[in-house]
Amino acid sequence: MRPTAIALLTLSLSSPALVLADTSDGSALIGQDWDTIVEMARGGEVNWFMWGGSDTINRYVSDYVGGVLMDDYGITLNRIGLTDTTEAINIVLGEKEAGVTDAGAVDMIWINGENFRTMKQADLAWCGYTETLPNNVLIDWTNPAIANDFGVPVDGCEVPWNRAQFAFAYDTARTETPPRSIPELLDWIKANPGQFTYPAPPDFNGAVFVRHVFYHAAGGVEGLLGDFDQARYDAAAAATWDILNEIEPLLWREGATYPTSITQLNGLFANQEVAFTFDYDPSQFGLGVQSGQYPETVMSYGLTDGTIGNTNYTIIPFNSPNKAAALVLQNVLLSAEAQLEKALPEVWGTVPGIEVDRTPAEIQAAFAGIERHPSVVDPAELAQNALPELQAGWISAIEQGWIENVGR
Amino acid sequence: MSESLKTFVRLAPTLAVIGLLFFGGLIMGLMRSVNYMPVIGLTEPNLDAYRAVLSDPDFLRSFGLTLHISLTSTILSAVLAVGSALLLRRSFAGRRLATFLFQLNLTVPHLVGAIGILYLFSQSGSFARLAHAAALIDRPADFPALIYDPYAIGIILQYVWKEVPFIGVIVLANMQAIGQDYEAVARSLGATRWQAIRHVLLPQIWPGVLSASVIVFAFTFGAYEIPALLGASYPAALPVLAYRSYTDVDLASRPEAMAMAMVIALMSAVMILIYTRAARRRGGR
Structure with a gap:
């Protein structure tokens, strides 16, 4: 029964791909002449699975990036929105299990952190191709914050897209002076019960907030860098859960429940149920004001004891049938023009994943001329107090620990 | 052939x-x-995942919550549906309009209904704003917590809103097929109106009510989207818990997610069994 079912499944999945040139063989593409790759990709399609919770990001990808791909290369970009990146990894994993090695449904995923570790752990990524991309020269692989994804070496298995650093946001019309550090925030919560909450991990942003408290409880991030260490974890975790359980009755809804997503927290903030929200991507606050979700009095800010920063990437699964088109897509994403467009506050306003000083002079000038949305904190100012991400082992342990010790 | x-x-x-x-x-x-997943190196089938899931207090609490959501929604929907059908089968001016309005939300997707409930009943929703305008409450937190609440009131509200017309339409069709002759006979023999309904009509429509209710129960037990949108962070409804476990970054927790899904499937299978027996009884008469 099983081999028949798999054969049928494989057949049904592979038939549409057979119509066009099959570019599933990654090793044949590596080191290939770029023009040849572009010709192989021309007229094809590429399925990009990415978190779909932001209309502006979706518009940039579908309209701008999709437009460039169609106009310059005749490639159709299918953007598949996800609420959780793990969904895409589950698809690739299921395909690998069913023996689908060259006709997968996923050609590219927007990814970082634990999900990247999972892809590497299960051998789901296509690696070693980055040198083939012409725009690879714009990437600073000597920067450890780019060559390591949450402490896991990238090893040519993905390419950077954006950089991001966590920031808080408040409404100047409602809150006079926001707390500028984790200890100040904890005091503020005690003085203003019911006005703060955070999304329950495993929500991405909620988990980052918990890590800020974890760093604070551990007396700084220095002792947490490197491989996961049970003894050091236990010491810091106990203090973290004490802090979070102590403030729990003072949170929104007396801590009886937590928002389950950052979207929910943003909604509570917009409806004035809570005084703060936060995001790993501070440009979201400017976009929120532009779309009318937040009033113009909303401002974002960093902490004096630092906020966590990361790089996010795009990855190509081992079984993507459209690797040539995926390479062209990655090269477009890395291009100076696309990174500039993405940096415009009305488009997205995110920090580039490439080195701006390696781009042509006119692009550099355009970058320098970008006027930040007034609600978005200055990335340079934010970067003065940047904290590193931990290795994935720490992150899973903290999320699990929160669910067991605080969430239930 | x-x-x-x-x-x-x-x-x-x-x-x-x-x-x-x-x-x-x-x-x-x-x-x-059963932990058989060669792709991540699990080749020895065993029941560890079921053992872990069934002894996990989180799972048991989620199971209890889901049972509460399904039972409460189903019973409330069935009672309201039978009551509405009894009213709608009478002839009165505007009956057509009333029947049309009654069935209207059958066409509205569950998700849309959930967003509507969210906009109306959340602590910063329309009713909270009205209450604030009427100076009944000072702050959003003063409005009773009906969404994301431990008793799943928001979820049950949404299900009842959606399922009353579903059961109601089936029961109404049932009643119209049966007609009112038997009740009329009972009344002529001295039964009160309530006795005629209780002892003559209800036994006749019971299999229909039961089979429609079983469908509602099985659906609400396995549905993900409504508890995901309107539920509290803890405890989560069973499908939400299973999904969270399925999207856990740790591949080793996939078997537990599947074990939970199997428990949900088993519950639905039991419901289908009850349904087919009820349907057979109805067909036999």
Whole structure:
């Protein structure tokens, strides 16, 4: 029964791909002449699975990036929105299990952190191709914050897209002076019960907030860098859960429940149920004001004891049938023009994943001329107090620990 | 070719799709739930995932919550549906309009209904704003917590809103097919109106009410989207818990996710069994 079912499944999945040139063989593409790759990709399609919770990001990808791909290369970009990146990894994993090695449904995923570790752990990524991309020269692989994804070496298995650093946001019309550090925030919560909450991990942003408290409880991030260490974890975790359980009755809804997503927290903030929200991507606050979700009095800010920063990437699964088109897509994403467009506050306003000083002079000038949305904190100012991400082992342990010790 | 064979051949494409996709998925899920997943190195089948899930207090609490959501929604919907059907079968001016309005939200998707409930009943929703305008409350937190609440009031509200017309339409059709003659006879023999309903009408519509209710119960027990949108962070409804476990970054927790899914599937299977027995009873009369 099983081999028949798999054969049928494989057949049904592979038939549409057979119509066009099959570019599933990654090793044949590596080191290939770029023009040849572009010709192989021309007229094809590429399925990009990415978190779909932001209309502006979706518009940039579908309209701008999709437009460039169609106009310059005749490639159709299918953007598949996800609420959780793990969904895409589950698809690739299921395909690998069913023996689908060259006709997968996923050609590219927007990814970082634990999900990247999972892809590497299960051998789901296509690696070693980055040198083939012409725009690879714009990437600073000597920067450890780019060559390591949450402490896991990238090893040519993905390419950077954006950089991001966590920031808080408040409404100047409602809150006079926001707390500028984790200890100040904890005091503020005690003085203003019911006005703060955070999304329950495993929500991405909620988990980052918990890590800020974890760093604070551990007396700084220095002792947490490197491989996961049970003894050091236990010491810091106990203090973290004490802090979070102590403030729990003072949170929104007396801590009886937590928002389950950052979207929910943003909604509570917009409806004035809570005084703060936060995001790993501070440009979201400017976009929120532009779309009318937040009033113009909303401002974002960093902490004096630092906020966590990361790089996010795009990855190509081992079984993507459209690797040539995926390479062209990655090269477009890395291009100076696309990174500039993405940096415009009305488009997205995110920090580039490439080195701006390696781009042509006119692009550099355009970058320098970008006027930040007034609600978005200055990335340079934010970067003065940047904290590193931990290795994935720490992150899973903290999320699990929160669910067991605080969430239930 | 005999008549039954012909019918079978005609049904074959449908059966093949159901068989392959449904049972194929079910079998894959079952294999994963017993820790058989060669792709990540799990080749020795065992029942560890079931043992872990069934002894996990989180799972048991989620199971209890889901049972509460399904039972409460189903009973409330069935009672309201029978009551509405009794009113709607009478003849009165504007009956057509009333029946149309009654059935209207059958066409509205569950998700849309959930967003509507959210906008109306959340602590910063329309009713909270009205209450604030009427100076009944000072702050959003003063409005009673009906969404994301431990008793799943928001979820049950949404299900009742959606399922009352579903059961109601079935029961109404049932009542109209039966007609009012039996009740009229009972009344003529001295039964009160309530006695006629209780002892004559209800036994006749009972199998219909039961089978519609079983469908509602099975659906609400396995549905993900409404508890995901309107539920509290803890405890989560069973499908939400299973999904969270399925999207856990740790691949080792996939078997537990599948074990939970199998428990949900088992509950639905039991419901289908009850349904077919009820349907057979109805058909037998």
